[in-house]
Each structure stands twice: as C-alpha cells, then as structure tokens.
Amino acid sequence: MFLNLLFPNRCLECGTMISAEELVCEICFEKIHFTHDDFNDNNLLKERCKLLFPVENAFALMQFDKESLSQKIIHNLKYGSREKIGKILAEWTSERISFENGKPDLLVPVPLHPRKLRKRGYNQLHLFTETISRDFEIPFDLHLVRRNFYKKAQAKKRREERIQTENIFSINKEVTNKHILLIDDVFTTGNTMASMAWEILKSENNTVSVLVMAMD
Template sequence: MFPVENTYALMQFEKENVSRKIIHELKYKSRENIGKTLADWTSERLDFKNEKPDLLISVPLHPKKLKERGYNQLHLFTEILSNVYNIPFDHDIIKRNHYSKAQALKDKQHRLETENTFSLTRNISGKHIVLVDDVFTTGNTLATIAWEILKAGDNKVSVLVMAVDV
C-alpha cells in the first residue's frame, strides 16, 4: 500500500442505505447541488489540525464520461472546501487515460485493474495533497493516483471520501 497521511470519510455506503441514494443522485441524476450540501456538511466537521494541505485534487472523469454525465460530481464539492479552508484545487493535474465503465458496474477482479489508468499532466513536488473521491470501495483508484503523485516528487497524500463502501 502507499503511505497515506490521513483518511477522512463522511458516511458509510451500504446497499439500500440513504448514503448510497445520496451519492447516486449526485453522480447519475444531475443533482450537483448535493455536492454543495455535502461540502457544507464536511466543512463543519473537518479540521486539518495544525497541518493544512497544499492542494486539493478530485478524481478525474475520462472526457467521454464527463461529456455523458455533464459534470464531474466532485468538482463543486472540492471547490467549496477549497474556498472554506483557503486551499487551492486543481482539476486538471491528474488525467484519466482510459474510458471504462463505472467501478460500481465492475466485478471485484476488474476493479483491481488500474495500471496506467491515470497520469500527471505536470510535475508536482514537495506538496501535501488531499485526493477527493466520492466512494472508497477497494481503494485502487486512490492508490493508483497517489502512486503517480508520490512518484513525481517529495509529496504527501491524504484522502477525503464522501462515503466508504462497507
């Protein structure tokens, strides 16, 4: 596994749970305002203690998926947290290299196939970065992105997810 400074999760993501319905509304039903509500709720609860991160990065969508969905469900969430905590965000520093179906639609074996899925669009070094994602399932997406960031230089990675799939 990769060295992660901190992991923050807002709720559990279970079948027939309200959190699953909330995330699905955000991702698949064009309810971007849910991202704002979750960011407001997060900002009331999250404290970066004495070490404020340098940068917030949300997990990118492939351009084809972005066009299909119309927006990245993590952007507004990330931007609001950026504003509240005065931490810059960058939606373009990580690129998704391949189009694939949603993780939720894949079986466990195919969720593990993440090699060369992401790449950095420019080099970053000496930063504490918080990766933002909606649901932590296997951790492979975040691990793959974190590895790209860690390979780039003397960086630290923390993770913030809206929900954990238990």
C-alpha cells in the same frame, strides 16, 4: 418561486417537501451513517489506505451501506443530474473535518475520462472540491491528473469483475514538495485512489492524504 411551487424540492428518503437548499428532511437526516472520523488520527479509512500506498491522513464523511440513504445520496449526485448535492456534502464535511495539524497544500479530485465527462455533463467531485477550497482557503487543481482510459463505472460492475487500475492516471504538470489531498466519492477497493496516489508520489517529496464522501 413559481417553479418551486410546481416542482417542490423533496427529501430524497421520504419525499417530504423541504427547502431548495436542503437534501433530506430533519428526521431522515438522522438516518445518515456519518463515520465521525478524525482526519488527524487513525481511522478505518486510513488503515485501508495504508495497505495500498503511503498516506498522511484520511477522512470519510459517510459509511456507504448497501440500500442506505448515503448510497441514495451518492447515486443521485452521480447519476441523477443533481450536481448541487456535491456542495451540500462539502458543507457537511466542512462541519466535521479539522486540519488542526496543518492544511494540505492542494486539493485534487479524481478526474473523469473526457468521454464520461461529456456523457454525464459534469464531474461530481468538482463542486465538492471547490466548496472545500472556499471553506478552508486551500487551492485546488481540477486538471493536475488525467485519466487515460475510459471504462464503465465501478459501481455497475460485479465485485469479482473489477480490474486493477494500474497506469490509469497521468500527471499533467510537475508538482513537488506538496501535501496533496486526493478527493473521491466512494472508497471501495481503493485501487483507483492507489493508482492516482502513486503517480503523485513519483515526484520529489510529495505526500498524500485522502478525503472521500463515503466509504464502502
């Protein structure tokens, strides 16, 4: 309580004091560009994924517009040492996504390279994944996929300098006959997600769907 008085939680957008469990105030919440995707139907994210790999379903929570509040939220999650933002984004997702045509068998977030994990101190997708798992009673595996190479964050590169991510991932154990929901923060070129998806699809009868916090 004393710390809350000294260091009150403030809206990421306008700076208004808000409760410790909130991310933005009620007024600024209306500025967030939610996609209103239907996980079980066609949408823009699914169409973009289909150009890169076979996908069952796809859902993006927000639109990642330049200089937008959604961009500010993701950047605070990844680079601002605010891991708990992942839980809030997961709760927003749970309110908007439906698995009415059948739940995935397993949730798998995109891994960080161990070097980057040590530097950041946390994987920004883990708390998000664990919250979705709890809300829908779907098991998760944080270590199914391994990242083989360390490189700078995609967001800090000029678009023309981004490289293909072939062979960047490996599978740590055999998984077959599973519908796996791949989880990432921002879908940009789709190269990272495609590389991870193809590794999983190498195993017999696996299928993949995609869930991202935001779509560029």
